[in-house]
Amino acid sequence: MIQLLKTKIGRLRLLGFLEGISLLLLIAVAVPMKYYFHNPSLTKNLGPIHGALFLLFMMNTLSVGVEQNWKFKTTTWKIILACFIPFGTFYIDKKILRKL
Numbered sequence: 140m141i142q143l144l145k146t147k148i149g150r151l152r153l154l155g156f157l158e159g160i161s162l163l164l165l166i167a168v169a170v171p172m173k174y175y176f177h178n179p180s181l182t183k184n185l186g187p188i189h190g191a192l193f194l195l196f197m198m199n200t201l202s203v204g205v206e207q208n209w210k211f212k213t214t215t216w217k218i219i220l221a222c223f224i225p226f227g228t229f230y231i232d233k234k235i236l237r238k239l
Contacts, residue, residue: 147203152236154196155221155228161189162225196222207239 144150169181197219204215217235221227 147199147206148236148239151196151199151203152232154192154199155232155236158189158192158196158222159226159228161185161192165189166225193222196228 144153165182165185169185173179173182200215200218200222203209204211204218209215214235218231221231224230
């Protein structure tokens, strides 16, 4: 785990994992609590956390892409697109980021 944090790509992978987990918790736990149990407290707390992780992942993707000289048409846009697809960060980690 510590090795993962030593590189920018490692930190990007970690952010992608955290963003994916936060979305999973939001969809699987917080939203059902809000609508079935009429308790919106978890969505009020977890929503902004997920949003912040999403933005951090986007900014770090662009930063790493520039630093690593990724071609936008072949790598960067795929990683950015993954943010907009539910659980896409897990897929992109396996197909692209892990290999880098």
